[in-house]
Amino acid sequence: MRVVTVGVGLLGDAIEAQAVGVHRVDWRPPMPGTETDLATLALDPLRAQADARAVQAVIDTTAVLVDVLPAAEALGLERGRFLHAGPPLTWERASGPMRGALMGAAVLEGLVEHPDDAPALFESGAATMEPCHHNDAVGPMAGVVAPSMWMFVLEDPATGRRTHCTLNEGLGKVLRYGAYSPEVLARLRWMGDVLGPLLQGAVRAVRDEQGPVDVTGVLTQMLQMGDEAHNRNRAGTLMLLRDLAPALVAGVERGSSAADVADVLRFVGGNDHFFLNLAMPACKLALDAARGTEGSAMVVAMARNGTDFGIQVAGTGDEWFTGPAQVADGLFLGDYGPDDANPDIGDSAITETAGIGGFAMATAPAIVRLVGGSVPDALATTRRMHEITLAEHTRWAVPVLDFQGTPTGIDVTRVCRTGVLPQINTGMAGRVAGTGQVGAGLVTPPAEVFPAALARLAELSRAREGRG
Amino acid sequence: MRVVTVGVGLLGDAIEAQAVGVHRVDWRPPMPGTETDLATLALDPLRAQADARAVQAVIDTTAVLVDVLPAAEALGLERGRFLHAGPPLTWERASGPMRGALMGAAVLEGLVEHPDDAPALFESGAATMEPCHHNDAVGPMAGVVAPSMWMFVLEDPATGRRTHCTLNEGLGKVLRYGAYSPEVLARLRWMGDVLGPLLQGAVRAVRDEQGPVDVTGVLTQMLQMGDEAHNRNRAGTLMLLRDLAPALVAGVERGSSAADVADVLRFVGGNDHFFLNLAMPACKLALDAARGTEGSAMVVAMARNGTDFGIQVAGTGDEWFTGPAQVADGLFLGDYGPDDANPDIGDSAITETAGIGGFAMATAPAIVRLVGGSVPDALATTRRMHEITLAEHTRWAVPVLDFQGTPTGIDVTRVCRTGVLPQINTGMAGRVAGTGQVGAGLVTPPAEVFPAALARLAELSRAREGRG
Structure with missing residues (x-):
């Protein structure tokens, strides 16, 4: 006797109990209408x-960290233009955290003095918003990019293609989660004044003296160290710190302040998510292939x-x-x-x-x-x-x-x-x-x-x- | 019918095939004569x-990194005394790598000019050897400790008990594996002249300014990051680097050379096993309880x-x-x-x-x-x-x-x-x-x-x- 049954496993169980061999197949119906x-x-x-070509192109693409630049310079982003995460969106349809991040970014750029004055800019079109993905970039959470924000620049050495992502702010009250309090803006200003320029010096020194940080290679290692590179980036962050710390210190001999370098090491080392903003553009670089x-x-x-x-x-x-x-x-x-x-x-x-x-x-x-x-x-x-x-x-x-x-x-x-x-x-x-x-x-x-x-x-x- | 069978599983298989319920127990005979x-x-x-008290004492003990000191100072080890791994041993019964490490250490201490002259010292009793374990210390591989070698000093905050371990040299041709070529000795001299003193400054600064590095806590994290803390210490090493790097850099303001600090960061960051020499004395501290x-x-x-x-x-x-x-x-x-x-x-x-x-x-x-x-x-x-x-x-x-x-x-x-x-x-x-x-x-x-x-x-x- 052969029985073919589709659906819940009960009938299979009953037949099995009667000592009839059951071969179970994990078959599910297709989505309706497809x-x-x-x-x-x-x-x-x-x-x-x-499909084979597409997925092989993704696997074959590697990403190296070649520079750190302000978005104005990296992407040609002009005053009044902002990037955001996800597919295209208008201010009217934007959610709370997206609006909050754009409001904070407008203050950061000096377009308004108070966040509450920002909505009018976006409603009137005086400030504009467009997807990161349309500008060779990706951004975590709200993903808001303003011209003054510094960005990691990743390159595919085989083609010279580049992708970009801002520097990670840490957790809690941060712009990308929609916060825009004075402490959030103060941190972003320090990132623009100190973190970005010091990282730029170190990234360029490493690139020129020993070859750029191999982001794809760090991802390979992270996955053997308990990170999945989205919500756990601990090992990746530590490896980045390892790769940049000697060059950051050497920067002191070129005139950087030792106290600033120590602050940068503390900031990166204290933010387990710092590497996320390298993992993301590395993935985009691969998928864009x-x-x-x-x-x-x-x-x-x-x-x-x-x-x-x-x-x-x-x-x-x-x-x-x-x-x-x-x-x-x-x-x-x-x-x-x-x-x-x-x-x-x-x-x-x-x-x-x-x-x-x-x-x-x-x-x-x-x-x-x-x-x-x-x-x-x-x-x-x-x-x-x-x-x-x-x-x-x-x-x-x-x-x-x-x-x-x-x-x-x-x-x-x-x-x-x-x-x-x-x-x-x-x-x-x-x-x-x-x-x-x-x-x-x-x-x-x-x-x-x-x-x-x-x-x-x-x-x-x-x-x-x-x-x- | 009930059948009790001891030994290989064949009889159990045969009975099971006849539809008799079999309960398998993973029982093995005790060691002969016990x-x-x-x-x-x-x-x-x-x-x-x-037993309950003993194992609880181990689990309850924590280890913090309180200092880095030369063995002469940390253990009172005098010129001509050497420590080694394992149970007590005489020169006559020592294996090749143990002899090689002791020979290199004798050169490092300036007791002989050439390694080949060292055996006579140990044969005559002019140089002595005793276990690390008898001196509140542990050492990887040959585990040789000489008076001039710098050691991590770990402390149990609850009791003030301390354990010690030398600084890890890296892999390949290194003293602890029995190598004693000029490159091995040059590295050990750099570790004594540069690495030890700079680590001492950083470890003391961290200890005094924010509380000592929590070695037991790093071990907890490592085990969630793919390390087992014996032959994989990657994440542990990176966390140590994270914890000490800002203080190492701040040392430049107190007069350290930025180039030396960069070398130390490169040396530690390039040696995935560096943390082993903290994991080991942390374990000894716990077990000694x-x-x-x-x-x-x-x-x-x-x-x-x-x-x-x-x-x-x-x-x-x-x-x-x-x-x-x-x-x-x-x-x-x-x-x-x-x-x-x-x-x-x-x-x-x-x-x-x-x-x-x-x-x-x-x-x-x-x-x-x-x-x-x-x-x-x-x-x-x-x-x-x-x-x-x-x-x-x-x-x-x-x-x-x-x-x-x-x-x-x-x-x-x-x-x-x-x-x-x-x-x-x-x-x-x-x-x-x-x-x-x-x-x-x-x-x-x-x-x-x-x-x-x-x-x-x-x-x-x-x-x-x-x-x-």
Whole structure:
């Protein structure tokens, strides 16, 4: 007798109890309404090779740290222009933490004296906002970049392509979580006056004397040291400190103040998240190598602006597929609770898009103490992400999974076929402008962005085959 | 029908195949000849409480870094006296790497001009050698301490007790692996002239301005960052660098040379093993808290001198139980092979004695690339060590085992009852004096030291009970 049963496991259990052999298959129905588009893409003659090329381009890209520059210089960002995380957004639709960060940045730039005067600037168009992702940059949380902020400059040595990210401020009351109190602005001014210039000197000295810091290589090591490079960046930060400290000290001989250098060492060493702002642009640099790969269904960006969650796909150019950003499920700081949390925000999901962050939770089990969940969940998450990705990353191995590569290259068709959504670790910003961080947790994209991207891929496929 | 079967699993398999329920017990016979002594200790009225007190004393002890001093000052070590790793040893019985290290140290001290002239000093008694463990110190590999060598000084804040260890030289051709070439001695002289004094300034400044570096706390963090604190000390070294770098730089304002400070940062940052020499004395400080606990069968030291492997037990005072040191099984550097390796050497097994190192391999799976074995072996080793230990360490948790504490406090009776031997990760020194490191691997103590210690414990127990 053979029985084929679909759905819950009860019937299987009952048959097994009667000593009939049961072969269990982890099959899930595709997302509703995607069957036709999945069939179209299954028959697309470009796709297999396009996906293989796209994911290999990501794996093959390395990132080195070549400079630290003000955004005005690095990106040509003029006075009055600001960048933000996630897909395009208007002031009117912006959430509390996004508004808070823009208000603080307007004060930092000297456009207004008081944060309360900033909204009028954005409402009138006197100040403008556009995505980091449209400017070769990424930003954590609100991701606000102002012309005076210093940025890490990462380069792909093979092509000279560059990506950028601001310097990490630390945790708690910080601009990227929407806080803009005087202490937040004072820290940002110190970062502009002291931290940026001293890092620039050290980064350039290391680059010129021994070759630039190998950010991709540090990521390889971090993943063997309990970091997943999104919400844990401890080892990465310490390795950056190790790589820059001798050059920072040597700067004293060139005229830097020893007290300032000691402050910089203390600031970086005291901020376990400092390396996040190198991990993110390294991931963007790798994923951008696959942008515009015709026929590929691989995701090249996942990003949130606090209102919308958007993805971009290799085979659909720079189009965003968006849905409402979700509130993360996790652990809260102090007395904060779920009602205090803003929906998901930040470009930091670029780490998951590249195969680390939530996708590499198995290598950072201690992170469950920060974002919630259990150690078995963390191990299961990495295994589950292999179901929706194209490859195992050959540079990024998870020792406890016998050095298996991290799941890399989210495939829109696999997400639609299995209903398994990418798992993202994230910080949670307070809903109200000015609050700062309220917690950290786990979140997924709104499911509908994947069928939307799939539909567009199928439309392009049919057009290519003359069936559109 | 009920069947009780002892031995290989075949009969159990056969019965199971006939649908009879089988309950498998992982029972092993005790070590031969230990039955009577095990029975004596099982009835000892002191033992349960003594063991509980002993292991709790280990867990409760914390270590902070209070100073860096030359051995002459820290230990009162006079010219012509040298310390070495492991149980007591004479020059005549010393192995190649032990002799090589002592020869190099004699040159460093200016007792002889050429290493070849050193043996006569030790043969004649003009130079003497005694164990580190008899002098509140521990040393990795040959563990040779000379009066001019600078040492970390660790203190238990609760009691003021102190332990000491030299500064780590790095890998390859280094004194502790028995090398004594001019480059080895030049490095040691730089460590004495520059590294020691600058570290002293920084350690004292940190101690006085913000409280001493919490070595036990760094160990807690390391175990969540892929280190097991014996053969992987990467994260620990980086955290030490983080904690000392600002004070090192501030030293430039007090007159240190910025170039020297940069060299120190480069030396420490370039030596992933630097923290080992803090982990070891922290473990000794903790275990020494249990020394002399009457009635306890807990091991307080495991140490090797390259010829003998010795253990000391809480309930047997300072007596050593020794057997021949084994050759490790592992991976070799370059063209070296098993014939090039010296038997096991070094006080570093103090880490396993305290519940880390080989006992914490589950938290450092990447180490199998250095010492051999597989990731499942690493996980299984930590689980197996729980069978022979008294407690789970409440400060030292293994995230991937759901934050279970590391197996701490080796119980001589459990080792004898199960035949499970402690698992040690170790470096391998070249057999021939002057060679240096040839590999790294896994090793166990010679089994006979445990029945010998057990016999002495039983003898003392019978004497206490008036049956001796």
